[in-house]
Amino acid sequence: MGVGIEQPIGRTVRVIDQRGQLVYQYPMVITDVIQETELAKTYIFKNVGDRRIFDYHPGQDVKLYFDTPLKKGDFRFYSIAGSPTRSDGYFELMIKSEGGTFAPYLHQLAKIGDLVVIEGPYGRFLKKALNMIAEGKLKTVVFLAASSGIVPFKCFIEYAIDKRLGVSIHLLYVNRTRNDFIYRRLIPRLLDEYKDLHLLVNFTREHDVSKEEILQELFGGDDRNGRVRMLLGRHIVFDDIKELVPDWDGAYYGICGGARFIAGDREKGVDGMLQKLEKGGVSRSMIEIDSFGTG
Ligand SMILES: Cc1cc2nc3c(=O)[nH]c(=O)nc-3n(C[C@H](O)[C@H](O)[C@H](O)COP(=O)(O)OP(=O)(O)OC[C@H]3O[C@@H](n4cnc5c(N)ncnc54)[C@H](O)[C@@H]3O)c2cc1C
Numbered sequence: 279m280g281v282g283i284e285q286p287i288g289r290t291v292r293v294i295d296q297r298g299q300l301v302y303q304y305p306m307v308i309t310d311v312i313q314e315t316e317l318a319k320t321y322i323f324k325n326v327g328d329r330r331i332f333d334y335h336p337g338q339d340v341k342l343y344f345d346t347p348l349k350k351g352d353f354r355f356y357s358i359a360g361s362p363t364r365s366d367g368y369f370e371l372m373i374k375s376e377g378g379t380f381a382p383y384l385h386q387l388a389k390i391g392d393l394v395v396i397e398g399p400y401g402r403f404l405k406k407a408l409n410m411i412a413e414g415k416l417k418t419v420v421f422l423a424a425s426s427g428i429v430p431f432k433c434f435i436e437y438a439i440d441k442r443l444g445v446s447i448h449l450l451y452v453n454r455t456r457n458d459f460i461y462r463r464l465i466p467r468l469l470d471e472y473k474d475l476h477l478l479v480n481f482t483r484e485h486d487v488s489k490e491e492i493l494q495e496l497f498g499g500d501d502r503n504g505r506v507r508m509l510l511g512r513h514i515v516f517d518d519i520k521e522l523v524p525d526w527d528g529a530y531y532g533i534c535g536g537a538r539f540i541a542g543d544r545e546k547g548v549d550g551m552l553q554k555l556e557k558g559g560v561s562r563s564m565i566e567i568d569s570f571g572t573g
């Protein structure tokens with residue numbers, strides 16, 4: 279399958295996007311594909327010509343171009359999965375297929391050795407938290423992720439490990455079932471490498487299994503001195519956050535996932551995480567969101 283857009287191989291192209299921002303286009307070759315769950319895959323790319331890629335910070339996105347059978351030169355936005363401290367000419371995305379018109383074709387057709395075009399960096403998600411940490415003004419971050427919304431936080435945690443950021447990180451990770459749990463091999467390693475990482479695993483549709491069984495299956499039965507907690511069969515409410523995060527009112531909050539996870543469903547009167555935080559008393563100025571789309 280093809281490159282996506284007309285692109286002289288081996289050349290980096292600078293582009294001014296619609297908002298007047300300088301972004302870069304790189305032709306990249308797929309060097310590895312890792313199956314994360316039935317529907318989610320990590321793609322590793324290498325810049326053609328072995329050059330450095332653009333500077334970026336955790337939380338930023340790129341456009342990935344790919345020719346699908348439906349549209350030549352189609353693209354979608356993806357959060358950058360690999361920490362800039364680990365990029366070294368390589369580049370990582372984690373893509374979940376949601377039954378749409380791009381990701382399913384990418385998963386089906388993209389193979390090691392194929393060429394794609396990546397354009398970026400875009401966005402400012404997590405920049406505020408990084409600035410506050412650099413200024414010594416932030417001790418705790420709370421990350422609320424649904425499904426593929428884990429990606430920018432995985433990037434941030436690797437960055438925090440490498441840069442020894444020293445902040446407390448509370449990751450609240452929501453999926454329907456344990457089969458949807460992305461980064462199941464990686465997350466236990468991150469917990470071992472960053473001792474101030476606290477994880478709440480929330481499976482909203484797991485009713486007939488005990489917390490112990492899931493702990494055994496995903497974390498080898500080791501809750502890392504109470505740093506791994508489970509919430510099964512229901513959605514997170516604000517009191518869960520209050521219970522988990524001692525300094526919840528001084529923390530920064532990042533929310534990432536589909537629009538319904540973030541903003542709820544007004545017609546059905548269901549709150550998303552944003553409303554839950556605001557009603558709980560978190561200042562809007564301490565909340566940043568990255569919305570992945572409709573889901
Ligand atoms: C800033 C940003 C960052 C993102 N980062 C990531 C990331 O890191 N990883 C990731 O996996 N995704 C990410 N996304 C989402 C990504 O851009 C795509 O939307 C996603 O891969 C789905 O593409 P698609 O072709 O499957 O669906 P699209 O064709 O783009 O359709 C969008 C949505 O509509 C629904 N839909 C469309 N067609 C159907 C259908 N036939 N049946 C049922 N439902 C349908 C699906 O819910 C689908 O997700 C990000 C989005 C944004 C805006």
